[in-house]
Amino acid sequence: MGLIRSRTAPLMCGVAxxxxxxxxxxxxxxxxxNVTLLERLVIGAGAPKVAIDTPQAVTVVDQEDIDAEQATxxxxxxxxxxxxxxxxxxxxxxxGFNIRGIGTAETSGDESRIIVTVDGVKKFxxxxxxxxFFSDPELYKQxxxxxxxxxxxxxxxxxxxxxxxxxxxxxSDFITDGxxxxxxxKGQYTSNGNxxxxxxxxxxxxxxxxxxxxxxxxxxSEDFVLANGNTLSGSAFDAWSGLLKGTAHFGNNNEQSLRxxxxxxxxxxxxxxxARTGSLAAFGLVDRKVIDQTAVLQYANEAEDNPWLxxxxxxxxxxxxxxxxxxxxxPIGDAEYGYHTWQASIENTSEFYGEAWExxxxxxxxxxxxxxxxxSTLVPGRTMPIGTHPEGQDTRLGVFVQNELVLxxxxxxxAGARGDVVWQKPTITAAEQRxxxxxxxxxxxxxxxxISDNVSIFGSVAHTQRLPSLDELFQxxxxxxxxxxxxxxxxxxxxxxxAVSGYSLFQDGDQASVKVTGFYSDIDGLIAANPSGSRxxxxxxxxxxxxxxxxxxxxxxxELFFASLGFSAQRGENTDTRVALTSIPAHKLVLTAGAxxxxxxxxxxxxxxxxxxxxxxxxxxxxPFGGAQGTxxxxxxxxxxxxxxxxxxxxxxxxxxxxxxxxDADYRDNQTPDRSKGRTFKLTLxxxxxx
Numbered sequence: 001m002g003l004i005r006s007r008t009a010p011l012m013c014g015v016a017x018x019x020x021x022x023x024x025x026x027x028x029x030x031x032x033x034n035v036t037l038l039e040r041l042v043i044g045a046g047a048p049k050v051a052i053d054t055p056q057a058v059t060v061v062d063q064e065d066i067d068a069e070q071a072t073x074x075x076x077x078x079x080x081x082x083x084x085x086x087x088x089x090x091x092x093x094x095x096g097f098n099i100r101g102i103g104t105a106e107t108s109g110d111e112s113r114i115i116v117t118v119d120g121v122k123k124f125x126x127x128x129x130x131x132x133f134f135s136d137p138e139l140y141k142q143x144x145x146x147x148x149x150x151x152x153x154x155x156x157x158x159x160x161x162x163x164x165x166x167x168x169x170x171x172s173d174f175i176t177d178g179x180x181x182x183x184x185x186k187g188q189y190t191s192n193g194n195x196x197x198x199x200x201x202x203x204x205x206x207x208x209x210x211x212x213x214x215x216x217x218x219x220x221s222e223d224f225v226l227a228n229g230n231t232l233s234g235s236a237f238d239a240w241s242g243l244l245k246g247t248a249h250f251g252n253n254n255e256q257s258l259r260x261x262x263x264x265x266x267x268x269x270x271x272x273x274x275a276r277t278g279s280l281a282a283f284g285l286v287d288r289k290v291i292d293q294t295a296v297l298q299y300a301n302e303a304e305d306n307p308w309l310x311x312x313x314x315x316x317x318x319x320x321x322x323x324x325x326x327x328x329x330x331p332i333g334d335a336e337y338g339y340h341t342w343q344a345s346i347e348n349t350s351e352f353y354g355e356a357w358e359x360x361x362x363x364x365x366x367x368x369x370x371x372x373x374x375x376s377t378l379v380p381g382r383t384m385p386i387g388t389h390p391e392g393q394d395t396r397l398g399v400f401v402q403n404e405l406v407l408x409x410x411x412x413x414x415a416g417a418r419g420d421v422v423w424q425k426p427t428i429t430a431a432e433q434r435x436x437x438x439x440x441x442x443x444x445x446x447x448x449x450x451i452s453d454n455v456s457i458f459g460s461v462a463h464t465q466r467l468p469s470l471d472e473l474f475q476x477x478x479x480x481x482x483x484x485x486x487x488x489x490x491x492x493x494x495x496x497x498x499a500v501s502g503y504s505l506f507q508d509g510d511q512a513s514v515k516v517t518g519f520y521s522d523i524d525g526l527i528a529a530n531p532s533g534s535r536x537x538x539x540x541x542x543x544x545x546x547x548x549x550x551x552x553x554x555x556x557x558x559e560l561f562f563a564s565l566g567f568s569a570q571r572g573e574n575t576d577t578r579v580a581l582t583s584i585p586a587h588k589l590v591l592t593a594g595a596x597x598x599x600x601x602x603x604x605x606x607x608x609x610x611x612x613x614x615x616x617x618x619x620x621x622x623x624p625f626g627g628a629q630g631t632x633x634x635x636x637x638x639x640x641x642x643x644x645x646x647x648x649x650x651x652x653x654x655x656x657x658x659x660x661x662x663x664d665a666d667y668r669d670n671q672t673p674d675r676s677k678g679r680t681f682k683l684t685l686x687x688x689x690x691x
Contacts, residue, residue: 037051037059037060037065037553037555037564038050038051038052038499038501038513038514038515038553038554038555039051039052039501039511039513040060040062043144043165043167051515052456052499052501052513052515053412053448053456053499054448055412055414055446055447055448055458055459055460055495056146056147056148056150056151056446056458056460056495057082057083057146057147057148057495057497057515057517057519057551058144058145058146058147059081059082059084059144059145059147059553059566060142060143060144060145061077061078061081061142061143061144061145062141062142063141063142063173065077066137066140066141066143067642067654067656067684068640068642068656069658070188070190070640070656070658070682070684071137072137072188072190072195072197072219072221072682073090073092073095073136073137074095074133074135074136074137075090075095076137077137077140077143078097078143078145078164080566080590080592080607080609081145081566082551082552082553082566082567082568082588082590083099083100083145083147083549083551083568083570084097084098084099084145084147085097085098085099085103085585085669085671086098086671086672087103087104087277087618087671087672088131088276088277088278088672089232089235089276089277089278089279089672089673089674090224090232090235090674090677091232091234091235091237091273091276091277092235092237092239092267092276093130093131093134093267093276093288093290094130094131094276094277094278095131095132095133095277096131096132096133096277097114097116097132097133097161097164098114098161098583098585098671099114099145099147099161099162099164100147100148100161100162100519100521100547100549100570101161101547101549101570101572101581101583101584101585102114102160102161102162102547102583103161103583104582104583104618104671112124112126112158112466112469113158113159113160113161113466114159114160114161114162114163114164115151115155115156115158115159115162115163115164116132116133116163116164116166117155117163117164117165117166118135118166118168118263118294118296118318119166119167119168119261119294119296119298119316120165120296120298120314120316120345121294121296121314121316121318121343122155122156122318122341122343122368123292123294123318123320124339124341124370125320125339126469126471127322127337127389128332128388128389129274129275129276129277129278129280129283130276130277130322131276131277134265134267134290134292134320135166135241135265135292136217136219136239136241136265138186138197138199138215138217138219138241139166139168139169139215139217139241139243139263139265140166140167140168140169141167141168141169141170141173142166142167143164143165143166143167144163144164144165144167145162145163145164145165146162146163146164146165147161147162147517147519147551148161148162148460148462148493148495148519148521149161149162149442149444149462149463149464149491149493149521150444150446150460150462150493150495151163152418152442152444152462152464153400153402153416153417153418153442153443153444153462154362154400154402154416154418156366156396156398156418156420157398157418157420157440157441157442157464157465157466157467158440158464158465158466158467158489159464160464160466160489160491160521160523168243168245168261168263169201169213169215169243169245170211170213170245170247171203171204171205171211171212171213171245171247172203172211172247173203174201174203174213174688175203175204175205175211175690176690179205179690179691180204180205180691181202181203181204181205181690181691182201182202182203182688182689182690182691183200183201183202183203183688183689183691184200184201184203184686184687184688184689185199185200185201185686185687186198186199186200186201186684186685186686186687187199187684187685187686188682188683188684188685189682189683189684190221190680190681190682191679191680191681191682192224192225192677192678192679192680192681193221193222193223193224193225193235193236194221194222195219195220195221195222196219196220196221197217197218197219197684198217198218199215199216199217199218199686200215200216200217201213201214201215202214202215208249208254209248209249209250209254210246210247210248210249211246211247212244212245212246212247213243213244213245213246213247214242214243214244215242215243215244216240216241216242217240217241217242218239218240219237219238219239219240219241220237220238220239221235221236221237222236223235223236224677224678225677225678226666226674226675226676226677226678227661227664227665227666227667227675227676227677227678227679228666228675228678229678230675232279232674232677233273233279233281234272234273234275234276234279237267237269238267238268238269239265239266239267240264240265240266240267241263241264241265241266242263242264243261243262243263244261244262244263245259245260245261245262246259246260246261247259251301252304252305253304255301255302255303255304256299256300256301256302257298257299257300257301258297258298258299259296259297259298259299259300260296260297260298261294261295261296261298262293262294262295262296263293263294264291264292264293264294265290265291265292266289266290266291266292267288267289267290268288268289268290269287269288269289270287271285271286271287272285272286272287272288273285273286274286274327274328274329274333277673278618278621278624278672278673278674279621279624279673279674280621280624283328283329283333284327284328284329284333285326285327285328286324286325286326286327286328286329286333287324287325287326287327288322288323288324288325289322289323289324290320290321290322290323291319291320291321292319292320292321293317293318293319293320294316294317294318294319295316295317295318296314296315296316297314297315297316298312298313298314299311299312299313300312300313307350307351307352307353308350308351309348309350310348310349310350310351311346311347311348312345312346312347312348313345313346313347314343314344314345315343315344316342316343316344317340317341317342317343318339318340318341318343319338319339319340319341320338320339321336321337321338321340322336322337322338323336324336324337325377330378331376331378331384331386332376332386332388332389333378334376334377334378335374335375335376335377335378335386335389336373336374336375336377337373337374337389338371338372338373338374339370339371339372339373340370340371340373341368341369341370341371342368342369342370343366343367343368343369344366344367344368345364345365345366345367346364346365347362347363347364348362348363348364349361349362350363356407356408357405357406357407357408358405358406359403359404359405359406360403360404360405360406361401361402361403361404362400362401362402362403362404363400363401363402364399364400365397365398365399365400366396366397366398366400367396367397367398368394368395368396369393369394369395369396370393370394370395371391371393372390372391372392372393372394372470373391373427374386374389374390374391375391385427385428387475387476387477388475388476388477389471389475390426390427390428390433390470390471390474390475390476390482391426391427391428392424392425392426392427392470392473392474393423393424393425393427394422394423394424394469394470395422395423395424396420396421396422396423397420397421398418398419398420398421399418399419400416400417400418400419401416401417401418402414402415402416402417403415403416409450410449410450411447411448411449411450412447412448412449413446413447414444414445414446414447414460415443415444415445415446416443416444417441417442417443417444418441418442418443419439419440419441419442420439420440420441420442420467421437421438421439422437422438422439422440422467423435423436423437424436424437424467424468424470424473426470426473426474426482432481432482432484433474433476433482433484434484436468436473436484438467438488440464440465440466440467440488441463441465442462442463442464442465443462443463444460444461444462444463445460445461445462446458446459446460446461446462447459447460454500454501454502455498455499455500456498456499457496457497457498457499458495458496458497458498458499459494459495459496459497460493460494460495460496461492461493461494462492462493462495463490463491463492463493464490464491464493465488465489465490465491466488466489466491466527467488468483468486468488468527468539472486472527472538472539473486475538475539476538477538479535480535480536480537480538481536481537481538482537482538483530483537483538483539483540484537485537485540486527486537486539486540486541487525487541488525489523489524489525489526489527489541490523490524490525491521491522491523491524492521492522493519493520493521493522494519494520494521495517495518495519495520496517496518497515497516497517497518498515498516499513499514499515499516500513500514501513501514506558507558507559509558509559510556510557510558510559511556511557511558512554512555512556512557513554513555514552514553514554514555515552515553515554516550516551516552517550517551517552518548518549518550518551519548519549519550519551520546520547520548521546521547521548522545522546522575523544523545523546523547524544525541525543525544526541526542526543526544526545527539527540527541527543528540528542528543530542543574543576544574544575544576545572545573545574545575545581546572546573546575547570547571547572547581547584548570548571548572549568549569549570549571550567550568550569551566551567551568552565552566552567552568553565553566554566559596559598560595560596560597560598561593561594561595561596562592562593562594562595562596562605563591563592563593563594564591564592565589565590565591565592566588566589566590567587567588567589567590568585568587568588569587569612570584570585570587571584572584580615580616581616582616582617582618583618583671584614584616585669585670585671586611586612586613586614586617586631586633586669586670587611587612588609588610588611588612589609589610589611590607590608590609590610591607591608591609591610592605592606592607592608593605593606594606594640600643601643601644601645601646602641602642602643603641603642603643603644604639604640604641604642605639605640605641606637606638606639606640607637607638607639607640608635608636608637608638609635609636609638610633610634610635611633611634611635611667611669612633613630613631613632613633614630614631614670615630616629616630616670617629617630617631617669617670617671618670618671618672618673619673620668620673620674621673621674621675624673630670631667631668631669631670632667634665634667634669634676635665636660636661636662636663636665636667636676637661637662637663638658638659638660638661638662639658639659639662640656640657640658640659641656641657641658642654642655642656642657643655643656652687652688652689652690653685653686653687653688654684654685654686654687655683655684655685656682656683656684656685657681657682657683657684658681658682659679659680659681659682660677660679660680660682661676661677661678661679661680662679663679664678664679
């Protein structure tokens with residue numbers, strides 16, 4: 001029962017309504033059925049399906065999760081997802097992603113092993129001592145995390161770690177039935193750093209077929225205090241963000257839609273610490289202005305009366321620009337860096353039916369052209385190239401096909417393949433540089449079998465190839481030459497697992513579910529910095545690696561109680577040297593439990609996070625060049641509560657309170673160089689006015 005159309009109608013209506021209404025931290029009570037996080041709808045894995053029926057490790061973070069977390073950064077949104085770690089630091093502009101041990105702030109180009117999208121638009125940024133994704137959680141209503149390289153088929157070759165999909169808000173998320181529009185005001189305060197958020201949303205429906213959303217957010221903070229009492233230097237920030245989106249529906253039964261959206265995030269800081277991914281005073285300060293923009297035009301035609309047609313067309317532009325001045329680190333400090341990317345994609349799904357089978361064939365083509373810019377402005381009136389951040393162009397054309405066959409509503413078989421042609425060339429043809437072109441191939445096979453209505457098993461085999469990034473190919477400095485000899489990386493991933501769910505276990509309407517996934521990933525030709533010292537190419541295919549582990553997601557939901565757990569345990573080593581990989585996160589368990597008092601519109605609970613001791617990890621901020629170091633185990637306790645009146649004079653009001661790191665635990669995550677953030681009180685108030 002892998003596909004949404006294969007589920008029973010009442011349950012699927014409950015899932016869809018639960019996702020859109022986003023009511024309940026761990027579940028939604030819709031039509032008498034409590035829906036757990038594993039029953040949430042997954043859009044980005046091919047034909048729509050719920051997470052528990054996907055033969056891949058998938059987690060959906062919805063609007064309620066984001067609100068309940070009182071997230072102040074993108075890192076907060078993903079903090080509890082199994083297999084996902086935030087790398088870098090708590091500083092603005094200082095964090096990136098790690099999925100299943102793939103991703104480290106220490107390695108240039110490593111983020112190309114994880115694909116990040118916003119409304120289907122790929123986002124990518126890399127710069128020395130900087131994070132990789134700049135945005136604000138207030139812009140999004142859902143985040144999907146698809147772990148492992150099986151996602152490469154639909155999203156692009158090289159997604160060894162996986163894919164993170166961000167979905168922006170829509171006007172329909174705020175406009176209630178029978179109303180024309182809504183205005184929502186929100187304010188937030190965080191005690192650690194005296195941080196504040198002021199946010200506003202205006203949603204208006206001009207007709208049955210056309211609606212517009214406009215949002216604006218201003219978020220600021222002073223320096224954070226660490227649990228050990230020290231101040232995290234350079235953590236103060238001031239950032240603006242906004243989203244403008246218009247949606248038009250037309251055609252028979254309004255089955256066609258056209259969306260145009262534009263979002264922007266920016267910060268402008270004076271005397272900001274140059275090093276953002278970890279404390280490093282030697283790099284001094286810099287004036288830094290960052291602007292990230294994403295514009296998307298989307299057309300969709302579901303063609304309900306034509307099973308051959310379910311068409312999606314995307315045209316987009318992504319631009320991330322960093323302007324730095326008055327730096328103390330020379331040419332790489334006073335400089336401008338940027339990624340400017342045009343993208344287009346066409347995707348269609350054709351459906352075929354028989355008496356005891358259903359088939360969904362998804363196929364399409366994707367094109368992108370990216371200009372990477374970097375030049376020093378240290379000398380007034382003169383721009384100079386930066387060899388350690390080479391300029392260049394990356395053009396890609398990908399073709400993909402994925403077939404999903406459902407037999408007797410019990411067995412789901414998925415087969416897919418993708419081919420990407422990549423053309424890369426340096427802007428400045430110096431230091432032996434030349435254009436490079438190559439081809440990458442990403443096939444996969446997956447199966448899910450429902451043993452009963454409550455138990456299923458699944459497994460998959462996926463292969464992907466990652467081509468070198470512009471940075472890895474063309475970086476040079478002095479006697480260090482470009483790495484034009486680089487071969488592509490090869491990754492083979494094997495997954496197997498089972499899922500169990502039950503309904504009306506302790507009382508009518510309650511539900512429990514659990515999904516267990518084991519994986520083994522074999523990576524050949526891993527690209528890493530060349531250890532040859534001051535001579536030779538910057539990068540080489542010098543490593544082969546294996547990463548393996550297990551992930552567990554579970555949840556329980558009833559009218560009065562809810563609970564969830566997320567567990568991940570991973571190991572990884574260089575298979576040539578038998579040395580443990582420094583990018584492997586600590587084993588981690590996150591337990592959340594809470595209760596509801598429906599008569600008072602109250603919800604409250606606690607979250608416990610336990611991390612095991614590790615033998616290796618990134619170097620600490622106290623000794624950033626001291627090599628990899630392990631960390632002791634640690635534990636934290638967080639508390640949260642919310643009040644959301646559903647009727648009466650206070651309807652539309654929402655109040656949330658939380659305490660992070662209640663006992664002020666002082667620790668260091670092995671994937672972050674700085675120590676833990678201290679106890680933080682959070683308060684959020686919002687009010688929606690309907691008209």
